[in-house]
C-alpha cells in the first residue's frame with residue numbers, strides 16, 4: 278500500500294501528453310524539500326547494503342533522484358541519454374515505442390566491466406525504456422543489480438519485461 282504521506286505530491290493530469298494518457302506529474306514532490314528527502318530515503322533503503330558502484334539515470338526525469346541516489350549510495354552517476362546528446366564514443370540501444378522506435382545511449386567507457394549498477398527512472402510504465410536501459414548497461418559491461426522507480430503503473434505489467442533480481446517502486450498505481 279502507498280504511504281499516504283506522498284498522496285498530495287503526485288498530481289494526475291488527464292490527456293497529457295496525448296488523449297487517453299493519465300500523466301503522473303511529480304512536480305509537487307520535487308517542489309517540497311520534505312517530500313524529496315523522504316522519497317530519497319525510500320528509494321535508497323533497499324539498495325543500501327548492495328555495494329552499488331554506479332547509479333544510471335534515464336533521461337530526463339531519471340536524472341533528478343538518480344543523482345541524489347548516487348550521493349546517498351556513495352556511487353558514481355552515469356546518464357543514459359537520447360541519441361546525439363552525449364559527446365565522444367557512445368554505445369546505443371534501440372527500443373520499440375507504441376509507434377516507431379527510439380534509442381538510448383551511454384558514453385562508451387562510463388561503466389567498468391563488472392560494475393554493479395542500479396538503474397533509476399521516475400516512472401515504470403510499459404517497461405520498454407527500462408528494458409532497453411538494462412540491455413545497454415549489460416552491453417557496456419555492467420551487471421544490473423537492480424532498478425528503482427518513484428512510481429509504477431501496475432496495470433501495464435512493465436515489471437514482466439525486467440528480469441533484474443531487485444525491482445523496487447516506492448509508489449504503485
Ligand code: AMP
Pocket residue numbers: 298299300301302335338398399400401402403404405406407430435
Ligand atoms: P515505458 O517505457 O512505457 O515504461 O515508459 C517509461 C517512461 O515514460 C518514463 O521515463 C516516464 O517518464 C514516461 N511515462 C510513461 N507513462 C507515464 C505516465 N502515465 N505518467 C508519467 N510519465 C510517464
